[in-house]
Amino acid sequence: MDTETRLDWADAYLASAPQGDLFAGASPELAAHWRAMLERLSIQAKGDPATLADHVGRQAADLGLAFRLTGDEQERAWPLGPVPLLIGAAEWAHIESGLTQRAQLLDRVLADIYSTRSLVRDGKLPASIVTGSPHHWQVMTGTPPPHGHHLHFYAADIGRGPNGEWRVLADRVRTPVGVGYALENRLALSRATGDLLGAMNARRLAPFFADLRRGLAADCARSDPRIGLLTPGRFNQSYAEQAHLARYLGLLLVEGDDLIVSDGRLFVRTIQGLKRVDGLWRWMDSRFLDPLAFDGKSRIGVPDLYDACAHGGLMVSNWPGAGVIESRAFAAFLPQLAKAMLGAELILPNIATWWCGQPRESAHVEAQMDNLVVGSAFDQDVAGLPGAHFIPGASLDEAQRAALLEAMARRPMDYVGQEVVKLSTTPAVIDGRLTPLPFTLRIFVARDGAGQWRVMPGAFARLAGHGDIRAALMGQGDMSADMCVIDGKPVPLDSLMGGGLLGGGAPAIRRIGGMLPAKAADNLFWLGRYIERAEMTLRLIRAIAGGSIEADLGPSLASPTMARLVDQLARWGAVPGSGAAVGPLCATALGDGNQPGSVRALMGVVANIGEGLRDRLASDFWRLVRLPLPPFDGAVTETLLDASSRMIERISALAGLAAENMGRTDGWRFHDMGRRMERAVNGCRLISLFGGDQASDDDLTVLLDLMDSQISYRTRYLTGPALAPVRDMLALEPYNPRAIAWQALRLAEHVAALPTLRADGMPEEPHRLADALVARLAPLTGDVLTQADIADAESRLFALSDAIGQRYFLQVRKTESPDMLA
Numbered sequence: 083m084d085t086e087t088r089l090d091w092a093d094a095y096l097a098s099a100p101q102g103d104l105f106a107g108a109s110p111e112l113a114a115h116w117r118a119m120l121e122r123l124s125i126q127a128k129g130d131p132a133t134l135a136d137h138v139g140r141q142a143a144d145l146g147l148a149f150r151l152t153g154d155e156q157e158r159a160w161p162l163g164p165v166p167l168l169i170g171a172a173e174w175a176h177i178e179s180g181l182t183q184r185a186q187l188l189d190r191v192l193a194d195i196y197s198t199r200s201l202v203r204d205g206k207l208p209a210s211i212v213t214g215s216p217h218h219w220q221v222m223t224g225t226p227p228p229h230g231h232h233l234h235f236y237a238a239d240i241g242r243g244p245n246g247e248w249r250v251l252a253d254r255v256r257t258p259v260g261v262g263y264a265l266e267n268r269l270a271l272s273r274a275t276g277d278l279l280g281a282m283n284a285r286r287l288a289p290f291f292a293d294l295r296r297g298l299a300a301d302c303a304r305s306d307p308r309i310g311l312l313t314p315g316r317f318n319q320s321y322a323e324q325a326h327l328a329r330y331l332g333l334l335l336v337e338g339d340d341l342i343v344s345d346g347r348l349f350v351r352t353i354q355g356l357k358r359v360d361g362l363w364r365w366m367d368s369r370f371l372d373p374l375a376f377d378g379k380s381r382i383g384v385p386d387l388y389d390a391c392a393h394g395g396l397m398v399s400n401w402p403g404a405g406v407i408e409s410r411a412f413a414a415f416l417p418q419l420a421k422a423m424l425g426a427e428l429i430l431p432n433i434a435t436w437w438c439g440q441p442r443e444s445a446h447v448e449a450q451m452d453n454l455v456v457g458s459a460f461d462q463d464v465a466g467l468p469g470a471h472f473i474p475g476a477s478l479d480e481a482q483r484a485a486l487l488e489a490m491a492r493r494p495m496d497y498v499g500q501e502v503v504k505l506s507t508t509p510a511v512i513d514g515r516l517t518p519l520p521f522t523l524r525i526f527v528a529r530d531g532a533g534q535w536r537v538m539p540g541a542f543a544r545l546a547g548h549g550d551i552r553a554a555l556m557g558q559g560d561m562s563a564d565m566c567v568i569d570g571k572p573v574p575l576d577s578l579m580g581g582g583l584l585g586g587g588a589p590a591i592r593r594i595g596g597m598l599p600a601k602a603a604d605n606l607f608w609l610g611r612y613i614e615r616a617e618m619t620l621r622l623i624r625a626i627a628g629g630s631i632e633a634d635l636g637p638s639l640a641s642p643t644m645a646r647l648v649d650q651l652a653r654w655g656a657v658p659g660s661g662a663a664v665g666p667l668c669a670t671a672l673g674d675g676n677q678p679g680s681v682r683a684l685m686g687v688v689a690n691i692g693e694g695l696r697d698r699l700a701s702d703f704w705r706l707v708r709l710p711l712p713p714f715d716g717a718v719t720e721t722l723l724d725a726s727s728r729m730i731e732r733i734s735a736l737a738g739l740a741a742e743n744m745g746r747t748d749g750w751r752f753h754d755m756g757r758r759m760e761r762a763v764n765g766c767r768l769i770s771l772f773g774g775d776q777a778s779d780d781d782l783t784v785l786l787d788l789m790d791s792q793i794s795y796r797t798r799y800l801t802g803p804a805l806a807p808v809r810d811m812l813a814l815e816p817y818n819p820r821a822i823a824w825q826a827l828r829l830a831e832h833v834a835a836l837p838t839l840r841a842d843g844m845p846e847e848p849h850r851l852a853d854a855l856v857a858r859l860a861p862l863t864g865d866v867l868t869q870a871d872i873a874d875a876e877s878r879l880f881a882l883s884d885a886i887g888q889r890y891f892l893q894v895r896k897t898e899s900p901d902m903l904a
Contacts, residue, residue, distance in 0.1 A: 091120040091131075095509055095516045102244030103518055104167060104508040112170040115282050115568050120509075120516075122278055123164065131164070132514035134274075138164040141270040146326070146696070146704055147263070150319045157322065162267055164274070165509045166564040167521065167543050168282070174567045177240070177248055177525065178537045180430030185236045185527045185535045187416070188253065188407050190423050192232035196223050196403060206422050207415055210439055210495050215412075215460050217256065217405030219368055221375050225392050227401040228301040229533070234399035235294070235363070236527045237261070240430065242506040249433050251503065251522060253413070256405040257365050260524045260542035262323030265291070265330065267564040268540060284566035285539035285573050295331050296531035298361055301397040307360035308597075309397075310334040310341070310350060314366045314382050316693045324365050325696035333363065335697040338370075340599045343386035346393030351600040353748060353890045354837040361397035368402040376402070410472075410498045411437045411459035433503060439495035447499030448487060451475035454499040456486065464496045465489035474502065510545050510561060519545040523565055541565040598748045602698060604891040606749050609691045610756025616684040617733045618764045619656055621788045622647055623668050623681070624726040643780040646771055655679030668722045672729075673711060681729060682711050698749060703739045706732060751832040752890070758832075759883055762825035765789060765812060766876035769822075770869060773809055782808050789820045810864025813872065822875060823859045829882065830856050836890070848885040855882060 092105075099106040105116045127134035139162065147160035169177075194201050195218075201207040212218050237254040268287055272279055299307050311328040313321060315337050328335035334350060342349050342356065349356035369377040375388035390396040406412075414435040420428045437459060438444040447454060457472030458464045466482075466489035467473055478486060490497050507518035523541040530536050545561040626647050648667065651657045656671040656679040675682045685707075692699060692707040699707070709732065737757070744750040772785035782803035786792040789812050799807055815821045830852040838846055845853070855878045862871060 091124045091516055092117045095120070095518075099509075099518050100244070100507055102242075102246065102506045104169075104242065104506055104521075107246055107506070108168070109170060111570075112168060112568060115168055119166070119168070119278065119282060123275070126275070130514065131511040131516055134164045135511045135514075138162055138270060138274045141273045142266070144273075144701065144705070145266055145270055146322060146701060147266050147270065148322045149263075150317070150321075154319075160263070160266075161561045162270055163510050163545060163561045163563040164271075165511060165516070166271060166279075166566050167508050167523075167541075168566055168568050171567060171569050174539070177430065180248070180250075180428070181236075181238055181525055181527050181537050182535045183420075183424065183426070183429050184238060184250065184253070184416075185233065187420055187424055187428075188236065188255070189231065189233045191407060191419060192401070192404055193230060195406060196232070197226070201419070201422075206419060208437075208439060211409070211411050211415065211437070212406060214495060215406045215409050216462060217368060217403065217408060217460075219376060219403040221388065222391075222401070222403040225388075227391075228303070228394070228397050231301055231529065231533070232401040232404050234297055234301070234397075234529050235261075236400075237524050238430075238527070239522050239524050241433075241503055241522045243504055244506055246506070248430055249503075250413075250430050251433055252410075253408055254524070255400050255408060256367055257320075258526065259320050259323070259365075261526045261538070262320070262327040262330075263562060264524075264526070264538070264540055264542040264564075266323070266326055267542070267562060271564045279566060280573075282566065283569040283571060283573055285569055287538060287540050290526070290528065290536055290538040290540075291331060293530035293536045294528040297529035297533070297536075298363060298397065298399055300529075300531045300533065302360035303395045303397075304360050307397075308334065308350075308358060309361040309363065310336040310359050312336055312338070312341075312362045312364045312366060314370070316690075316696075318365070320365070321693070322696060329697045334359075334597065334599065336599060337601065338382045338384045340601050341384045341387075343384060343390050346389050346395070348384070348387065348390040348396050350597070352597045353600060353603050353752075354597065355839050357597055360395075361399070363399045368405060371402055409460045410435060410457055410500065411439070411495075413500075414443070414498065434501040436499045437495075438490060438497040438499065443499075444490065444494045444497075447497070448490070450499070451478075451483070453502065455502055457498050457500060459496050459498045462496075465492070472500070475499075505546070508543075508545070508563070510563070519561070521545045521563070539567040596747075598752070600891050602695065602749065603752045604887070605691050605694050606698070606752040607756040607759075607886070607891075609688060609695065610753045610758075611760040612684055612688045612691065613733055613736055614757045614760035614764070615654075616681055616688065617730060618760075618788070619651070619654060619671065619679065619681055619684065620726045620730050620733070621790070622651055622656075623671050624723060624730070625784050625787055626651075626664060627668050627722045627726065641780055643772070643778065643784055646781075647784065650767075650771060651679070656681075665722065668726075672722065672725060681726075685711060700739065700743055703736065703743070706736050706739070748836060751835060755829055755832045755886065758825040758828045759879060759886075761820070762822050762829070763876060763879050765820070765822045765825070766872050766879065769809065769813055770872050770876075773805065773812070773872075774869060775805070777805055779803060785812065791818060791820050794818065806864040806867075808864070809867050813867055813875075814859060814862050814864060822872075823856075826852070826855045826859055826875075833886070846889055848882060848889050851878065851882040851885050854878065 096106055108116055123134055142160045142162045147162065148157035149160060150157055191201065195212055202209045202212060233255060235258050237258055237260065238250050239252040239254065240248050241251050242248050265287055298309055302309065311324060311333045313324045313335060325335055336350055340351055341359065342351060348359045350359050364371065366382065370380040371383045372385060372387040373380040373383050374385050391398060391402065413432045414437040416432060417428055420426060436443040436447050438447055447456065452475050454475050455472050456475050458467060461471055466486035505520035505522065508521050509516050510519040522544050524544065525541045526538040527535050543563040543565045545563055626644065651671050652659055656677055657667055658677065670677060671680055673682045674680045675686065677683060689707050692704060696704065740753060768785060768788055772781040779802060782805065785808060786795050786803060791811055795803065795808065795811060811818055811821065813822045816823050816827055818824055833848045833852045840846060855875065858878065859875060
């Protein structure tokens with residue numbers, strides 16, 4: 083493709099861009115940046131927009147960007163567009179001042195609603211606007227937040243009309259969905275385009291997140307606070323975003339089950355016992371926070387969390403009940419509230435809104451229905467709007483219109499009318515071409531350490547596909563894009579590195595790992611166990627398919643050894659039985675997700691557990707965990723051998739990443755304990771199965787293969803496999819990393835290094851059981867080892883696993899002594 087063809091993106095786009103397009107309507111200075119950016123992207127993509135989109139998509143996938151639509155079981159790839167939106171500094175200053183003003187206003191309104199209610203008393207705000215909202219909680223009245231800040235974080239959806247005027251479409255204070263995606267969009271785009279954004283003087287996002295972190299900490303009671311990001315869990319639509327933010331900001335990612343309230347204080351369950359939590363950045367609705375104070379049906383909240391709020395020592399962002407100001411009905415009164423409380427007009431106006439709870443406004447909505455969008459006043463299902471919270475009046479047929487008008491006559495306070503939103507467009511890559519799409523921006527505002535509002539110099543841009551542009555979350559067919567504020571001079575480098583949580587220079591040096599919540603320890607332990615279980619299943623499959631080190635030593639199809647291999651797969655749930663031929667049987671054990679013990683099912687469990695550890699797993703580890711398995715049809719034995727070997731290599735890569743990249747923290751210890759425990763248990767079972775007193779040469783050869791010790795044995799012994807040396811090497815040798823004794827030693831080392839809750843110096847139960855297992859195996863040798871000894875070791879391993887679970891995963895009770903609470 084010639085240079086002229088490659089560089090005409092800008093002109094080709096402008097020729098078809100509609101009036102008011104963000105690029106087409108840019109100032110000459112900003113238009114020059116648009117042209118320069120598109121020219122560079124064109125060169126990078128060799129003139130093909132689809133190539134550019136694929137490249138940016140790969141970067142997003144490498145970062146682990148993903149999301150769910152409502153009802154999705156599996157995550158979807160993040161639809162990040164490759165062309166950022168550019169806004170000039172002067173235009174941005176207007177947006178910035180408007181949103182700062184709006185955050186101040188909303189915080190003051192909330193303070194009034196949950197204290198004196200003078201706005202209602204003086205007639206500036208109808209009482210039903212407050213009490214009619216499902217997000218108003220009377221229990222929070224008279225419960226002031228620390229420093230009086232109901233809001234620490236605020237987001238506004240804004241749209242740009244064809245004439246260039248910006249309007250606020252919605253206020254969002256309940257859950258700040260999008261701020262993490264905005265950060266990740268910037269990271270992905272920067273990786274894909276090199277220094278492009280820096281060359282355009284795009285403002286950086288890191289200072290905003292530093293201000294956000296300091297603002298959360300400033301309202302906590304302690305100077306070095308412990309702050310958690312409270313998530314609804316890994317099935318939430320934006321869990322990937324939450325995990326990324328927790329890791330980036332250095333916050334504990336916690337669920338309701340991780341937390342407990344005792345004596346009016348909030349604590350997190352950790353392997354060290356209960357540790358005090360000073361603040362929560364909540365990513366769930368108020369109704370789910372505390373089943374005792376809010377909604378008794380909640381299963382994801384923290385009982386008595388309201389008591390911790392009322393006690394006065396807990397910062398919660400945003401304060402429970404803040405969502406009352408999100409309703410569309412509220413937007414109808416914000417212009418007059420701004421005049422009353424701030425003495426000024428709104429810098430950024432709302433879209434025009436009429437609340438039907440007032441006779442004149444209701445009549446206007448009915449008369450102008452064809453020119454308005456009719457919606458639920460409080461974002462709930464209401465009569466006359468089936469399956470939607472808002473609908474263009476012009477789209478209603480005669481029967482639908484009659485039903486809606488009848489419903490509005492019965493309960494007019496449940497409805498609002500809003501002007502139809504006409505949005506400006508921006509360049510996007512659709513089907514390999516630059517195409518104008520309408521867009522909205524979600525812009526984020528946060529308090530800094532001094533309590534001042536700071537606006538993020540960027541946004542979560544949402545490009546409308548087939549989804550509803552007014553919806554809170556991404557819809558089917560929607561795209562996202564980065565939004566950059568372009569300065570006239572170079573932007574100084576900033577990052578979250580080098581400053582403490584509250585600022586004031588670098589933090590004190592530490593050489594200890596962070597706290598490990600009990601649930602994270604549980605997940606890490608079982609992540610290790612399931613990875614190891616998958617590896618051993620693969621080794622069984624490879625042995626059946628013919629993976630012996632020497633073909634003439636491999637078992638025949640009818641041999642007792644082969645029967646035992648197949649029977650073991652059946653016991654582990656990898657195959658339904660032993661009737662199939664070798665190919666189909668191995669293919670089932672590899673790839674049949676309906677078999678709970680198949681490799682596909684086991685790796686699915688690994689991925690599910692890993693998803694709950696997203697804030698703790700490195701991106702390389704996470705990519706390997708999520709990598710899909712290829713299909714296996716079982717037609718060719720060599721193909722099955724190759725597939726099982728490739729999967730073993732992938733699992734070996736996971737083990738290598740854990741061994742070389744994970745810091746030797748308690749988290750690593752639990753992950754490694756999981757692998758050691760599963761390897762030791764499997765070793766006991768395999769030695770019992772193939773290393774009995776009447777074991778054949780085939781049995782012992784397969785046993786050495788399964789426990790990956792064939793080479794070591796052949797190097798040491800010149801004769802063929804013999805029972806006593808094989809038993810000694812695989813069960814008792816403390817230098818063989820596949821031996822049971824080696825696993826026992828590592829388990830004892832790990833348990834001894836974990837924190838203890840005892841103050842008397844006596845060993846806890848896991849420590850005692852691990853040392854006893856080592857002592858039980860140490861004096862034995864292969865020539866005296868019996869099947870009873872192996873059974874005893876397996877029983878001790880199960881007891882140790884149970885003790886680890888009881889102590890570290892399920893140990894927290896409200897009756898724990900105060901000296902455990904720190």
